Amino acid sequence: MISDLPEIITRPLVQAALSEDLGRRGDVTSQAVIPADRMAAFSIVTRVPGVVCGLELARQSFALMNENLEFTAYKNDGDVIAAGTLLARVAGNARSILAAERTALNFLTHLSGIATTTHEIQKSIAYTGVQLTCTRKTIPNLRIVQKYAVRMGGGRNHRMGLDDAILIKDNHIALSGGDIITAVKQAKSYAGHLIAVEVEVDTLEQLRQVLDEGVSLVLLDNMSIEEMRTAVSWCKGRCQTEASGNLRPDTVVAAAETGVDFLAMGYLTHSARYLDIGLDYADNQNILKK
Template identity: 70%
Template sequence: MHYALPDVILQPLVDAALREDLGRRGDVTSEAVIPAQKEAKLHIVARESGVLCGIDLARLTFKTMNAHLEFHAHLEDGAALAPNTIIASIQGNAHAILSAERTALNFLTHLSGIATTTHEIQSSISHTSTRLTCTRKTIPGLRDVQKYAVRTGGGRNHRMGLDDAILIKDNHIALSGGDIVSTIQKAKAYAGHLIPVEVEVDTLEQLQLVLQEGVSLVLLDNMSPEILKKAVAMCEGKAATEASGGITPQTAKAVAETGVNFMALGYLTHSARYLDIGLDYL
């Protein structure tokens, strides 16, 4: 189950996006060709199958443009979409509707694309116990909503930021003195009992050292499925496992079948396609 983000988180994103699109003079096209007081009713329509995400951002976009617009959502985030599904209806001042159109659709198409991609990949590995997670490879300023879209599609979130957990990577080890064991010891001393410690490894030799020292989770980076299987066996009963590194929808199934507990895909947020959704005058 996922929970919708509150408006207080979404409103600043809507404000910034509308300011960007309206520029210095507003919607000069609508002002030029449509009477100022004209009323209209338009519908947000799915043009392909997928998973809906971003309906509250769309609502806020139209209502911010004109508080008197009537926005009626026919579906909630997480709903399955088919071609020609009416997602929402907007009625009121035509200028305001058209001025908010692109911003609302940008949120919907992007976030629904992430939710759809997440759902498709999670479905492809549903015969395994591996859970799909995203990464911090997000568009600056949009992390909260991109990670929300992953949850909407059935995935899980990795760290929201640098303060969630300790994740020791190769650069941390190198700049800490080059010794993986002493680096882990420093991290565990700093963390106390409340902050989990995860360590990235790219060889089985590194993994053995990490397991001897003891950590909550190991990040198995850029390992082939054959090596991943060996790593998972080594970690049994000692640490949870997470695979990462260039995993795509095409390779996810083979990675999941190695038995890893989690699989981190930057692909979910940096490469997911946009879902085709439009605003139609029916």
């Protein structure tokens, strides 16, 4: 089971999710109707095809509930899977498994949905050579794992946070005096040699000014397809280009064909569908012996 996220990062997320669901008394339904010593085995199975992501968080969900539960993964994050694929099995105390079920599946279905959406969109534009990136439009406190899911789907990450790079937007320009060149010069002076400077431009005239000043990357915000093509031709050999704004599955191909280097797509994290994954009871004592 492959994951490039250290447990020290993900464990607090899983703990918080379990605590939220367990509340003050734990799983009162299971406590009421299932004997405390009942053992059971369950299979985690996909209902639809996609790209799996979040298996390690699912494992941690069960392990934090009961360290004696046995979790066996049969796939790795990033694997492309068919409907009906067995992803993992969990066996042990039935109450513990059911108490952690929803937390485990919430991580799995959400992150697999992001990975699947990213994979599908990246595949649709692969012939262009354009790289698909996510944005900071993420669920609070889940950014690290959502951006991880984008990587598992074949996408790339934009800034993880405000401290990664300088991205000058229209509000920054307005509040720094209203002049885009002044804002760029101030940013370059502040940045040093290790912080990239990217500037958002809304018009070709703004782009012309920025290119004369020199930046690492320009963000072409809500430009038309024709404007993007022109912008790309101007930037070739001078800086990289990134398109943003109104990018959806039905508009992304046209944007990619303009020749931009990157597509910044908030859709990947804020609008990706959940992947249908279930926890199925296996009424078979042989599974418990494996």
